[in-house]
Amino acid sequence: MTGEGTQERPGMSRRRMLGFSGASLLVGAAAGAGLDRVASAEEDDAGDAIAFHGAHQAGIATPVQDRLHFAAFDVTTGDRDRLVRMLKEWTAAAAAMTAGRPVGEGAVGGPAVAPPDDTGEALGLPPSRLTLTIGFGPSLFVKDGEDRFGIRARRPAALVDLPHFPGDNLDPARSGGDIAVQACADDPQVAVHAIRNLARIGFGVAAVRWSQLGFGKTSSTTPDAQTPRNLFGFKDGTENIAGTEGDLLDRHVWAAGGDGAGWMAGGSYLVARRIRMHIETWDRTSLREQEDVFGRNKGEGAPAGLKKERDKPALAQMKPDAHVRLAHPDSNQGTRILRRGYSFTDGSDGLGRLDAGLFFIAFQRDPRTGFIRVQNSLATDALNEYIQHVGSGVFACPPGVREGGYWGETLFA
Ligand SMILES: C=CC1=C(C)c2cc3[nH]c(cc4nc(cc5[nH]c(cc1n2)c(C)c5CCC(=O)O)C(CCC(=O)O)=C4C)c(C)c3C=C
Numbered sequence: 001m002t003g004e005g006t007q008e009r010p011g012m013s014r015r016r017m018l019g020f021s022g023a024s025l026l027v028g029a030a031a032g033a034g035l036d037r038v039a040s041a042e043e044d045d046a047g048d049a050i051a052f053h054g055a056h057q058a059g060i061a062t063p064v065q066d067r068l069h070f071a072a073f074d075v076t077t078g079d080r081d082r083l084v085r086m087l088k089e090w091t092a093a094a095a096a097m098t099a100g101r102p103v104g105e106g107a108v109g110g111p112a113v114a115p116p117d118d119t120g121e122a123l124g125l126p127p128s129r130l131t132l133t134i135g136f137g138p139s140l141f142v143k144d145g146e147d148r149f150g151i152r153a154r155r156p157a158a159l160v161d162l163p164h165f166p167g168d169n170l171d172p173a174r175s176g177g178d179i180a181v182q183a184c185a186d187d188p189q190v191a192v193h194a195i196r197n198l199a200r201i202g203f204g205v206a207a208v209r210w211s212q213l214g215f216g217k218t219s220s221t222t223p224d225a226q227t228p229r230n231l232f233g234f235k236d237g238t239e240n241i242a243g244t245e246g247d248l249l250d251r252h253v254w255a256a257g258g259d260g261a262g263w264m265a266g267g268s269y270l271v272a273r274r275i276r277m278h279i280e281t282w283d284r285t286s287l288r289e290q291e292d293v294f295g296r297n298k299g300e301g302a303p304a305g306l307k308k309e310r311d312k313p314a315l316a317q318m319k320p321d322a323h324v325r326l327a328h329p330d331s332n333q334g335t336r337i338l339r340r341g342y343s344f345t346d347g348s349d350g351l352g353r354l355d356a357g358l359f360f361i362a363f364q365r366d367p368r369t370g371f372i373r374v375q376n377s378l379a380t381d382a383l384n385e386y387i388q389h390v391g392s393g394v395f396a397c398p399p400g401v402r403e404g405g406y407w408g409e410t411l412f413a
């Protein structure tokens with residue numbers, strides 16, 4: 001079961017659809033030189049597209065891309081059939097865009113008297129490893145006590161409303177949502193194009209409630225890659241679950257049939273937190289204090305008292321309130337979560353401070369024994385002096401889509 005979602009496959013790029021790309025020219029020029037050259041031109045695009053269909057949704061265990069556009073939607077209709085129709089249209093659009101194809105008849109292929117099916121800003125761009133991952137929030141199942149779509153009884157026990165944590169300062173306008181879509185790509189324009197086109201398709205059925213752009217991935221699911229750094233300058237993602245660790249994914253990330261909600265088997269639960277980081281305060285903090293806060297050194301990323309980033313942490317050598325000590329599985333009954341967050345900077349706050357931080361995303365088999373357990377443990381975290389959680393969401397991400405199926409099929413069928 002595991003490993004399927006990590007497969008990359010060559011996709012037909014938007015450029016090749018238009019037939020004027022460098023790759024197409026190469027293919028054309030090579031035609032006279034024999035099939036070998038054509039084959040290698042094909043290979044030039046290999047890896048650009050991540051398979052959309054499979055047992056698990058892409059964008060969870062697949063390698064982390066450089067950019068994020070995350071959007072939470074409110075469903076504005078009470079009509080179940082319209083919602084399902086939109087999910088089917090979204091699925092077709094998502095399958096096309098992740099393969100590098102435009103939506104429907106494209107940006108210029110349809111009738112001149114109607115708005116184009118595709119908004120066009122990704123024309124000429126390759127798939128850029130775009131992944132689109134959908135999740136359903138608690139309010140899709142019950143909102144203000146109302147079962148709008150007849151799915152109240154199908155709400156998984158694991159899809160709990162997150163409790164209030166000490167220090168939370170959540171903005172309702174940046175929290176919640178009936179449906180979330182995580183778009184990740186190596187080109188921000190491709191990620192933004194994807195969300196924009198889903199929003200366009202959803203007009204009259206779902207409206208964007210809030211969204212977040214992210215850059216500089218702060219964790220990785222490929223252990224051989226260099227560990228990225230967060231906005232505090234520390235390597236982030238050293239101890240993460242890798243996309244290749246099938247046993248860990250099965251134990252800690254993928255929901256199973258026996259977990260209580262059969263329709264979620266092969267899916268996962270996404271917790272998103274917009275965490276503001278007080279950059280200016282941090283930048284006036286001594287190096288020793290910074291390293292004590294995390295329990296790792298800044299240059300190499302080695303655990304306190306040790307030499308190399310991958311050395312096994314000795315928790316007792318860290319301060320009792322060090323972030324890594326409190327977040328470590330040994331302090332949390334063995335809990336592991338798959339982190340997939342991104343940095344953000346959204347201008348400044350009018351007081352001369354950057355509105356910057358970490359858009360934290362974690363996938364887990366059950367938020368009660370995943371994020372919630374770790375976040376409770378972080379109540380005494382030394383890092384809390386320098387951060388504040390200002391946005392939040394929890395979403396049930398269904399299993400992957402089979403060929404001919406649609407997003408949410410196991411829930412609505
Ligand atoms: C509830 C879960 C977590 C939140 C929220 C969180 C916020 C947060 N983290 C950093 C920076 C780092 N975190 C690191 C490790 C780490 N963090 C969590 C969980 C949360 N972090 C876990 C489970 C771990 C791994 C612990 C382990 O097994 O050792 C690190 C160290 C490098 C690494 O392993 O990734 C850094 C650095 C920030 C800046 C932040 C909020 C803004």
Ligand SMILES: [Fe+2]
Nearest residue numbers: 236323324327
């Ligand atoms: Fe952390």
